[in-house]
Amino acid sequence: MTRDAAEVEAGPEAIRAARTSWRRRQIVEAATRLMEEQGFHDMLVSSLAREAGISVGTVYQYVNSKEGILLAVLEDVLDTYASEVPAAMAGLADPVERLAAGFLSYCRVIDAHRMAAVLAYRESHSLGREDLQRVIALEVATTGLLTAELEAGRAAGALRPHDPELVGWNLTMLAHMWALKHRHLGAYLDVDAYGRAQLSAVLCGLVVDAQRERYAALLEGPGSVAGPLAAPESLDGAR
Amino acid sequence: MTRDAAEVEAGPEAIRAARTSWRRRQIVEAATRLMEEQGFHDMLVSSLAREAGISVGTVYQYVNSKEGILLAVLEDVLDTYASEVPAAMAGLADPVERLAAGFLSYCRVIDAHRMAAVLAYRESHSLGREDLQRVIALEVATTGLLTAELEAGRAAGALRPHDPELVGWNLTMLAHMWALKHRHLGAYLDVDAYGRAQLSAVLCGLVVDAQRERYAALLEGPGSVAGPLAAPESLDGAR
DNA sequence: GTTTCAACTGAACCACCGTTCACACGAGGA
């Protein structure tokens, strides 16, 4: 209800835009909370309005339909992937290090939006054809960030010959898995331990022998999948 | 409508039982077909009846509610996992071979029930608390089949130290991935190629150096992730 | 104080669909 200084300074259309994005954020956050426990179809628009602290009519002033709410939630999280993952890779030159940083960042974003990640699997089929295509394109784009580094790593001779597309989807899937199987995994792992364990499991089969020492830190994950080299502070205490 | 010889020979309660299972199969198959394209909530009971070639009233004679239809579909596929996977491992003694056979069989069952596997992720939250617990328990049981072999392999010294629970879920997830990401993977891989590529990728990080030669066939997957040893008939032709 | 207008409200509308049930059918028995 109160406007901050920046809005007062700006013109009326800027105020409008600021209010719109503020309202949409209210809606997205409330919807995410409710959908997590109820799913999209069981969430009533009236419940969403109550959860967001606004009226039903106001909801419809900022989204076209109930389906628009779902789209807003999914786009919110997919946009976060698309900005956070490249940010994590920026500044690194080595393809394998870029891959590792990107994947770990992906896992962390998933962790922060765990419910939304699950919703993407549960509910995206409720979207119209066109909106579904947009969601898929955003997901493909994020996977492509990883695939590119796999190809670069192979070209640089650091990674063995492999199918970058398949491995790229594997990494994407393993990141999503943290959300999808959180019931089973979250009980005894945290995101970072999970991400590094999975990364080392994948890289173990990929890094060429000559480079194993160079990437030892990535290969000896906390899950001690790296083999004889590593017997680091084990995770067993956390179980 | 026509009874076969076996039914005529049997008593009336056997005829009843046979008709019940036949009707339920009609319903499950029609529901699977419709849910694949429409999802559970958008599938009308009246559409299901039409698709199955029966009336709405008859549907309700064989299931308690719309939710019961979903449960029947999910139990159908989960029961198939639970019978096919152990069958594939039976007769093998070596833990790594049992693991491989179980995983590949799992992938094949998923392939045959691709739509139902996706439905488990999409719609299982629509089940009641109790039914959901049963579905989860069935999934945990199937993963447990793989976890047990991982532990046996480690105990036998064939596999490096690792977290069998995490790797077990990875294998489960990779099998499900064939259904979840079929849009992207099915375009250039078939199930067997997919299963062997994933299996070799996982085993590469797990098999101890001393045993690599013994399991060479499993390690040099069709994706040629196994490294310098393997340059088998490549899959590139299929792309 | 009055006017104006964008933003907000929520009760009411009505289309939709899960479920029911009164009836139809037909095979076997009397």
Place this chain on the structure above:
DNA sequence: TCCTCGTGTGAACGGTGGTTCAGTTGAAAC
């Protein structure tokens, strides 16, 4: 032929919930 009963039918009922819109609010302009 008539009766019985297990099975199947689908129109109709009734609750639900997405969507609308006539009315309210309150801040800014004059």
